[in-house]
Amino acid sequence: MSIFYFTAILSILFSVLVISAKNPVHSILYLVLTFFTFTVQYILLNAQFVAIVNFIVYMGAILVLFLYTLMLINLNKDSEPMKTSLVKVAAVLGGGCLLVVVVASLKATAVSDPVLFKNPDLGLVKNLGKVLFNEFLLPFEISSLLLLSAMVGAVLLATKDPKTT
Amino acid sequence: MESLFNTAKSVPLNHYILLSAIIFSIGVIGVLIRRNAIVIFMSIELMLNAVNLLLTAFSVYHGDASGQVFVFFIMALAAAEVAVGLAIIVMIYRNTNSIDINVLNRLKW
Numbered sequence: 001m002s003i004f005y006f007t008a009i010l011s012i013l014f015s016v017l018v019i020s021a022k023n024p025v026h027s028i029l030y031l032v033l034t035f036f037t038f039t040v041q042y043i044l045l046n047a048q049f050v051a052i053v054n055f056i057v058y059m060g061a062i063l064v065l066f067l068y069t070l071m072l073i074n075l076n077k078d079s080e081p082m083k084t085s086l087v088k089v090a091a092v093l094g095g096g097c098l099l100v101v102v103v104a105s106l107k108a109t110a111v112s113d114p115v116l117f118k119n120p121d122l123g124l125v126k127n128l129g130k131v132l133f134n135e136f137l138l139p140f141e142i143s144s145l146l147l148l149s150a151m152v153g154a155v156l157l158a159t160k161d162p163k164t165t
Numbered sequence: 166m167e168s169l170f171n172t173a174k175s176v177p178l179n180h181y182i183l184l185s186a187i188i189f190s191i192g193v194i195g196v197l198i199r200r201n202a203i204v205i206f207m208s209i210e211l212m213l214n215a216v217n218l219l220l221t222a223f224s225v226y227h228g229d230a231s232g233q234v235f236v237f238f239i240m241a242l243a244a245a246e247v248a249v250g251l252a253i254i255v256m257i258y259r260n261t262n263s264i265d266i267n268v269l270n271r272l273k274w
Contacts, residue, residue, distance in 0.1 A: 050236050069251045073255070083200055090197075096194075115226050118228030135234075
């Protein structure tokens, strides 16, 4: 129980650091730490396959993609654009209002039960594979089409057009 | 390992919702206060991850595996979105020499 609260505080701290760090490279490194705390949460929920996929896909693939893009762009620190403090205060107020509304609607519900494991083997690969390839076979195939089209689109967008330049 | 799972049992569901709401709000604030397009993308990733955690918690709470399968589809969608979005950012940088989103004001109308 205390592990949950410890990692929850850590993930809130790191995600605040993600949006407040001046240097984008530091933001990406804090985002890696945030995703690691999420992986710990998944392991605590016994969702082992989700934890592994989160570890490999998010921390391994997506954040490396961010780092490579940042290396390609070669940002200077003095060119880092910042908004005016009035816009910042308004943005924090707006986000805070969203949080207050969600928490207030949460207070209106009854006191919740603790999260119990009704089926401890739920998050294992065997169970998830059975559900994925029986009930969700069509969305699975369609997501492969989505990934293919995203790959084609990314290559098409990022390659330099020799005629225009 | 078994004792580790037993410790998680006593966490109320409300606290998972609270954690996800806080992370989601931080993501929203990050989208609003930053002008760097890459940091905005990272804030969107933060919001997607908050939703993933909430879906997994509800899936364990109800003993239904569909929630965790849905997390995979969100992850596939996030990967596609990041690939296309970063390609667009690279193209914008090549044309305007900056990734400040205010430069894109010219896209109006």
